Amino acid sequence: MADGEGPAPARGDSLLFLTDEQLRKGIEAMFFAYRGFTADPDLILSERGYGRAHHRAIHFIHRSQGTTVNNLMGILGVTKQSLNRVLRTLIEDGLVRNEVGKRDKRERHLYLTETGAELERALSDAQRARMRDAYRLAGPEAVSGFRRVLEAMMDPQMQSHYDALKEHTG
Amino acid sequence: MADGEGPAPARGDSLLFLTDEQLRKGIEAMFFAYRGFTADPDLILSERGYGRAHHRAIHFIHRSQGTTVNNLMGILGVTKQSLNRVLRTLIEDGLVRNEVGKRDKRERHLYLTETGAELERALSDAQRARMRDAYRLAGPEAVSGFRRVLEAMMDPQMQSHYDALKEHTG
């Protein structure tokens, strides 16, 4: 509560003095920013009768075309039943395609259809625009700091999902 | 898709070249990090039969003791009915106190009781610990970048709620 936003007093090189107030600001920043982060896609989604759960499924199917239901469950951290409800509507609506595995026929590999890819583009265009503007406003040095803190905030499990595609795509 | 994580090529001073891949990583970082961000409080809350909505109410009542229902609605961005359901249980359980306004008797000012403050401490201790560890891991320069990007990502409305307490508390 005491000194708040003043220049963060640091000891040594990487040891930080962090007041509860500074931490609280970080916590609230996450809260308010996450709202902005989802605001634009939410609008597009609600126009088409979908919700955030559909967005997440679409995003990660796009990111890893051919992924399985099981894998998607792990990434999204939801149950089979919860995910299935979302996938079923997306398949029925022709946004997602369901392909029986060749090696393992129990698995269903998930792909976006052209329609699905269109929605994905609309959603990620909006979200990327927001992210790009924020990056530009914050400046180049801020971007890497942003990412570093977020990565350090993840659970190790999620870190590995996050890292998964680093090798081949970035 | 092309060069991915390589050193971000910048043009001029504050103009950034941002590939879709870099932006996608930022988007996913937000997604996965938010899960870590809420994981610890969620555990504590579920032990006591509360949810995230209760946490948010408790947090912002603590932050601005004596705030009104109307104000809280604005901060949380939910309807009166939704907020009321949460507040009612918190008041019934003796975590929040409800005081008729002195100047304007229509208003109810909200305060945490001692029990409420205890839960708030448990929740924010956990959340601050996570935030502190992330900050320490990411290093001092990362922290300000983190905050700057998040602030730039907020909707202007939310920015003002976020800034509201900057003046008196930091």
Add this chain to the structure above:
DNA sequence: CTTGGAAAGTCAACAAAGCTGACATAAAAC
């Protein structure tokens, strides 16, 4: 070849937390 277990799908029931709409009361504002 049989059996055990994994992947997927489905049904049912439930809960948290959001929404709209309608309505009531008290008090402030005009």
Add this chain to the structure above:
DNA sequence: GTTTTATGTCAGCTTTGTTGACTTTCCAAG
């Protein structure tokens, strides 16, 4: 004295999560 504001409440609906039970398919190990 009428209107508006702040709050609270009732009812009903939606989205998205949860358990638990059960089935089908099929890989893999015995």
